[in-house]
Amino acid sequence: MSVAKKQYKRITVKTLVDMKAKGEKISMLTAYDYTMAKIVDGAGIDVILVGDSASNVMAGHETTLPITLDHMIYHASSVVRAVERALVVVDLPFGSYQSDPKEALRSAIRIMKESGGHAVKLEGGKEVKDSIKRILNAGIPVMGHLGLTPQSIYKFGTYTVRAKEDEEAEKLKEDALMLERAGCFSIVLEKIPAKLAQEVAESVSIPVIGIGAGKGVDGQVLVLHDMIGMTHEFNPRFLRRYMNLYEDMTNAISQYAKDVKSVDFPNDDEQY
Template sequence: MVSSRARKVTTNTLQEMKRSGEKIAMLTAYDYSLARLVDGAGVDVILVGDSASNVMVGNDTTVPITLDHMIYHAQCVINAVDRALVVVDMPFGSYQGDSKLALKSAIRIMKESGGHAVKIEGGKEIVDSIKRILTAGIPVMGHLGLTPQSIYKFGTYSVRAKEEAEAEKLMEDAIALQEAGCFSIVFEKIPAKLADEVSKELEIPTIGIGAGPECDGQVLVLHDMLGITKDFSPRFLRRYADLGGVVDDAVREYIEDVRQGSFPNSEESY
């Protein structure tokens, strides 16, 4: 297996995994403690996602999170990671203005956080920004389909590219991102059949979230798959644990022990 042989996962590792048919496992992380556990378990890619705006700050959308916030979370993750490739989301407002702004923001992320790559949402309209970022030697991951930073444009988090014209545009955008130099593309909430077709058309690996099983890899928000968040249950989410329940039980037991005076006991005292 390519991933198990790799001491350090790089963008080239992901290319090799696609060629060999080995699926890529990607998860989000935003802090040192959880990133260390995720990396130690062997995940291939850690995304420092702008979803931190939701799960770490409690915002309704990803729009409010700033470049400074993203750099801080990326620093925390980088300090924890030995093996995984760390990709950092470029937040809303950090690249939409022009390609010079995009390059400046990407350089800040790489220089101040130590991240390994950046991720940027959009299709043909951001190709110039991608090319300019690449001139600085910064790897870029694309993101098509549901693009959460555009929530106020679309007004809903529903599945994208269900109509033929939208599907054709997504294929064109994906090819444009590949030709611009992206090393990978995330497909979010698009029909599985379309994701399969585009993945087979592209030479670069695709990572799906709500895009079916035929993408070259999958990504989930860590807090969702661990069952820490309880108010988010999209069809694509599989919960692998109920840490929300575990935490609730543990905290209640701790409170009870403190109230009763059974914590700390003599063995837990100096």
Template sequence: MSVNKIIKRVTTTAIKEMKARGEKISMLTGYDYTMARALDEGGVDVILVGDSAANVVAGYETTLPITLDNMIYHAASVSRGTQRALVLADLPFGTYQGSTERAYDAAVRMMKEANVHAIKLEGGVEIIANIKQIIHAGIPVCGHLGLTPQSINQFGTFAVRAKEEAEAAKLKQDALALQEAGCFAIVLEKIPAALAKEVSESLQIPTIGIGAGSHCDGQVLVVNDMLGLTKDFKPKFLRQYLNLFEDISKATAQYVADVKSADYPNANEQY
């Protein structure tokens, strides 16, 4: 008689314990049920339902257009596809930068309607009051510093952030403030590796890097980029594990040829 294997869910506490024992944390983005099942089976620790869905799924130039309803739809799809991975979801632009009440309401909707385990917000001391209110309600929060894509119109570029002393000092101050507020982790995006190392070593909570070097406590990539689904996007920090764009294009071309030649379906592929 077979015995069903008990799968233990990764929690925010488990993530912090991984840092404490020196185990690196693996995170990938995911936007749908099918991809979530594959990532979960592959053993990834965290699936981030990123607002990058605006770019890689919907084709927008920035993450700004995606709505809270859109994000809840994607996050709920991912949640239904996981058994082990912690599901972390972005709150989109405009839902938390203003009033504490609005930020709280958006966070509660995400938790209740999408069944995620934690949320991620971009920014530092400017939104600390809102973060504290959300955490006070029992909702785990992951911070995000460095290149924060929701602020792209302010930055004006996707270049590396915090290369100058003043911005680096603010990032370090923000990281400590996020930890003090109760965040369980912080994503560091596109900052110098030396700065990421300093920040990671100064914190008790884990850092997750993307374009921030090897000294972060974990790493995250956009799954479409990692799998080579995103055509002509190859930043320095990206390691592409497959070239699915090319493979899918070739498979599609073969399918088209088989249909046109009446090779598909054959006698074994019909009822």
């Protein structure tokens, strides 16, 4: 049953918990720069994730691993300057929190102070429990991330669906409960069976946001550039393209180049 959307002037972590309690689904998209973030925020998206996926879509890397904390702060700062309504969550990049809770706290503080972001997101369960607690103790909201965790791609060796086997599924459920108990305000579940994702969403009181995790969760997230079709090589089952900007932009740019060469642009009305 659909629930009418309430008009929220500003989305906070409390807003998201309230939305789950009321049965209102949460919309979340990535953004990495001022112009795109302004459009996404103006369109009414609830949460903007400044994802380490910037490593792929903005910098052209094969994985999310190369992006640095300084890079993330740069992208997050650009997004925050554009946003008036959405909650801005910033990924802690690979290497900035896994090895040492003190380092995790320093990384999270830098993001909050230097970018103005509203919360941080990090990948993993009990392995990063101490880092999560250290960050939360400093008053910084934390979003968890379970299932397919791209920063661990070299451990997994593949981007295939996670937690299909009982052992991994049980660990994921235990980790989700641990993240809630630790104080995380939300959890992202990436590329896991829909039935398992629904079980997790029903077992915790905090919002569960899915990507490739079915519709039984509390909200959905996609990479903006995939959703609007600026990228075209990436075609997972969970991706719905709402536009085909790759084709539209290619055609427009090609036409511009032809018009310049034929001296059709600029015409008499386009000059002083």
